[in-house]
Amino acid sequence: NAGVTQTPKFQVLKTGQSMTLQCAQDMNHEYMSWYRQDPGMGLRLIHYSVGAGITDQGEVPNGYNVSRSTTEDFPLRLLSAAPSQTSVYFCASSYDASGYYEQYFGPGTRLTVT
Amino acid sequence: AQSVTQLDSQVPVFEEAPVELRCNYSSSVSVYLFWYVQYPNQGLQLLLKYLSGSTLVKGINGFEAEFNKSQTSFHLRKPSVHISDTAEYFCAVSGLSGGSYIPTFGRGTSLIVHP
Secondary structure (H helix, E strand, O other), X not given: OOOEEEEOOEEEEOOOOOEEXXXXXXXXXXXXXXXXXXXXXXEEEEEEEEEOXXXXXXXXXXXXXXXXXXXXXXXXEEOOOOHHHOEEEEEEEEOOOOOOOOOEEOOOEEEEEO | OOEEEEOOOEEEEEOOOOEEEOEEEEOOOOEEEXXXXXXXXXXXXEEEEEOOOOOEEEOHHHOEEEEEOOOOEEEXXXXXXXXXXXXXXXXXXXXXXXXXXXXXEOOOEEEEEEO
């Protein structure tokens, strides 16, 4: 099992550009989520999905879009990048959304917006 | 709404000394509790979890945590730390909030082990 994979590992964008951060898992997990990690702020939930075709907003959804067309993939789209979106982004998955099961995290994408 | 407070943002300690990383949570219902570790430039991985039963939970790398319902705490301990334990540690809680069990993470505690 590859677990949770994320691409790219690093990305530099100019303000106003758009891009998609890719996330895939091969564990047949129902629940997937995206977090951003900023110094002193811990992990903040951006969007999550409890199954294919179902997504919902987390704590900091503005400026981001998601979709979940398959169980395996959960891409995160930045619509018009801003310097405030400079961060490290983590994708995570869990067996289901019951809260009972731990989350498995990808290695992260380090994004810089200039 | 549930919340998690990690009382120390940074904990420096010497190698082979004991350490305790503190975590308090607020939730009005039964919860599941987790500790994750993040080594430099990596994603998070599970250290240990409390789901039910014995309040003392043992995890990987010699870590353990104790669930205290009356004090709403889930402190992480290790009797003797190694340099390799230097990392960021996150406490997380899952409890019914707003109709879902979406987990909430604390802000993290940076454990710095000095030789």
